[in-house]
Amino acid sequence: MLVTYLEASRDLRETDSILFGAALAVCHIIGAKVSTSGRASDQSSAIPAWRRRIEERIAKARALIGRLICYRSGNNRSTIERTVRMAFAGTNVSLSQPDITQKLTERIDDLKQRIAAWGKRIRRYTERSTRFNQNHLFQSDQKRLYESLERPMVIGTGPAPNQADTIAFWRGLWSEPVNHSEGPCTEVVASQCASITTMYPVIITLDDVAKAVSRAPNWKSPGIDGLHHHWLKGFVVCHTVLARQFQEALNQKSLLSFFKTGITHLVPKDQALQSWHAILDKNLIITSNISTMHL
Template sequence: MKLNKVIALIRTESIPEVNIVLRKALRTDLGQLNRMKRNALQSEGTVSKLERKYRIVEKGIDVVHEEVQQRLVAIGAKLERYDNRTEQYRQNRLFESNQKKLFEELDGVERETVVPDAEESTRFWSDIWDKPIGGYKTTYIEVTKLKKQVRKLPNWKSPEPDGVQGYWIKNLSNLHGSIVHQLDRCLQENHVPVWMVTGKTVLCERIGERKRSQGRRDGGCGGILAEELYEHLEQANILPWEQKGYRKGSRGTKDQLLIDKMTMRNCKKRLTSLAVAWIAYSKAYDKVLHTIDSRAVSIVRYGAGIIKWTKNELEELDRKTRELMTIYGAHHPKADVDRLYLNKCDGGRGLIGGEDCVQAEVNSLDKYLGASEENMLKEVSLSSTLENNK
């Protein structure tokens, strides 16, 4: 290949494209060199070209053949590193935008994309929401409730169809009274302007019910009304204590794991048989992304307080972390290790060590269990079920 052609490729194409072209040319030359070694290359012009290009008379055919092979291996390794790095960048961006899709890709799961029927979905939800229901308690929205909800709005996120960003709704507090008046009017007149309910509605499919509109849930709900409903359910003691997923301030799965661990440890200590029954198992997990669970179990903080970590295991974890940081250029091999774990405000790097991570989570769980009013969690707190609790 001529030098000016390579320079033109470098100017117009990316480096991987140049390497691909070079690899193709080297493969061609390697094939011709193989034929030349066997005295099977008949073209005198090709022989003369190879001799001038690789100085075969000076180096020898065997040395030139080995050099071309090594160059091919080097270019192949460079292209492989580039492909791996490109894939890593793509996965990092996908993790930020769509974690579920990334984990499905890693597990090789291909999901069928089902587009719901618009008319069927509209008909199904109209049968539910368009029918008037009597006997309910009248709810009035107050300014304090509105202020509590608008604090949760992100400041500069893309605005809703009204075009007003969250920053202005938060800080133009003189308008909160007018907003409350308009919302109360919508509730009392049972009429909402079309622009207020215009937006994106996410229909979340249930397992096994992909083609039915009944198998999808409406993702939209007003924050203030949701707060009122939750307070009503709490005051009426309607929420079952064993359901943790929608309880505020609950640790969810960790609560259940700690209760299970306490029960199993108690039975083992007293040599008592234990019978376990699962009720609506698939229903309980139909909204859980199991690919995330399978990876979350390996995270130190997730298992802290439930899994007993030894000091040697945590030290080995920190050592492996520093080794990977050194390999990828994030930590100099001769840099001070203690500074790596100092807070950034103290001049450190702010990395959280394995032992500190476990102990912080255990302390948080211990405080959570001590303040809980639930009977089973009180028993967990008294039974010293937490691991690594100092």
């Protein structure tokens, strides 16, 4: 079916829609969960399920410790007494026996030990995951690994920059039209480039597309179509059509707008977030002055 639809595709937009429909059909057939909400706005989805379960156990254990301490201090409210009875359910401990204070202390100590053991389990799994990620990153991108070791990224600490100021700053750089004066230097560059020989015509082949797809990371952030690279690796029959249509786009010197459209997420990587805009403003002013003096 995919081959039949691809043969009737007229341009890259239709091919992208066909591939997206095929990917969606595969997800429905195998029962995979399809997210239509886009990129996650918080980091809760990045927390593994096992860690969330352990953190829920720790939270419940701490709440139970608080109830047991209140009951041991003489707070006999019905809700607290009900919770204490449930804590000793399945045991021979009765709230009316004379050594109930000792039993409460033993129960509290047992819960504290469990919390400590769960905390050690989280730290052990986190360290193992960190070592695994570092080993994988060492094989794929050593420069990025060394940068992360020298200056680890700080996430969620310190005050964030004001959203309105950030939008106003970048809108002033990218949204307002600017008339640039080319100056006499462009004529010098044009005269120097006159002797450069013309580049040979580029021919995009099936092997070019196959190699580019094989080198692409599977789960790198997709474009606005939401189609990840691993689908292009699986749908091998689309490589011939992509090579032909990319060649047509190159010959016509035109590319569809959705290939040039994306979403930019501003992710500050330093604690000094408030001084970020001031430093960038200063650098832009210095660069502008140097360019003016050069011209």
